[in-house]
Amino acid sequence: MSRSRSDVKSGCYYAPESYASLSERLVAMLIDGVVFISLFVIVTFTVDSLPLPSAPNPEEGLLLQILIILFTLAAAGWLYFIELARSRSGTIGLRAMKIRVVNLKGEKPGRLQMLSRLWNGPLHELLRVPLEPEKNTIGDKLCGLYVIKRDAAPAGYGPIVHDYCSMFGSMHWYISEVKH
Numbered sequence: 001m002s003r004s005r006s007d008v009k010s011g012c013y014y015a016p017e018s019y020a021s022l023s024e025r026l027v028a029m030l031i032d033g034v035v036f037i038s039l040f041v042i043v044t045f046t047v048d049s050l051p052l053p054s055a056p057n058p059e060e061g062l063l064l065q066i067l068i069i070l071f072t073l074a075a076a077g078w079l080y081f082i083e084l085a086r087s088r089s090g091t092i093g094l095r096a097m098k099i100r101v102v103n104l105k106g107e108k109p110g111r112l113q114m115l116s117r118l119w120n121g122p123l124h125e126l127l128r129v130p131l132e133p134e135k136n137t138i139g140d141k142l143c144g145l146y147v148i149k150r151d152a153a154p155a156g157y158g159p160i161v162h163d164y165c166s167m168f169g170s171m172h173w174y175i176s177e178v179k180h
Contacts, residue, residue, distance in 0.1 A: 011104035011160040011178035018152035019135040020099040025147055031093030036080060043072050082114040090150075098150045104178050106154050109145055116143045144176045 020028075047068050085091050086109050090100050101117070103109045109117075120139035127138040140147060158179045 010157050012106040012154035012157050013178045014148055014152050015155045018148050020147040024097045024099055028093035028097040031096055032091050035092050081118050086114045099147055100150050102146050104144050104160055113143045
């Protein structure tokens with residue numbers, strides 16, 4: 001039975017060659033890391049050279065500088081790793097590797113999904129689900145995401161099923177995937 005995209009409980013899947021490889025994902029992550037570290041250095045030197053209001057205690061001026069740096073980097077991190085990464089154009093690393101991130105319906109992922117993906121950190125890129133045609137990582141499975149080639153088109157549609165995953169008897173995760 002074929003399902004249409006308009007069906008709320010249906011999602012799409014892709015041909016096995018449409019999913020990004022581990023090397024493509026890692027290189028994209030490395031490029032994005034270099035971009036963000038470069039931004040960190042630029043922001044730090046810029047804030048350090050700004051004339052700040054004089055404070056009676058020099059430690060207060062340093063605290064103000066640190067707060068400005070942290071706020072600027074948090075805002076830049078949100079814009080780069082969440083807003084830009086979920087857009088059709090993607091981050092510099094995603095564009096360079098010609099890959100993109102989509103949700104289980106093949107659409108732009110939600111902000112919460114991207115925040116969860118970012119929260120999982122770089123380690124999630126190395127924790128792969130063995131023998132899975134989607135070449136998905138555990139982190140992306142938990143977030144309900146695929147990392148696919150930029151020009152990939154859905155190979156078909158199927159129901160989105162939800163399941164629980166347990167590890168070590170105490171850690172339980174809620175996983176969603178498209179059955180085909």
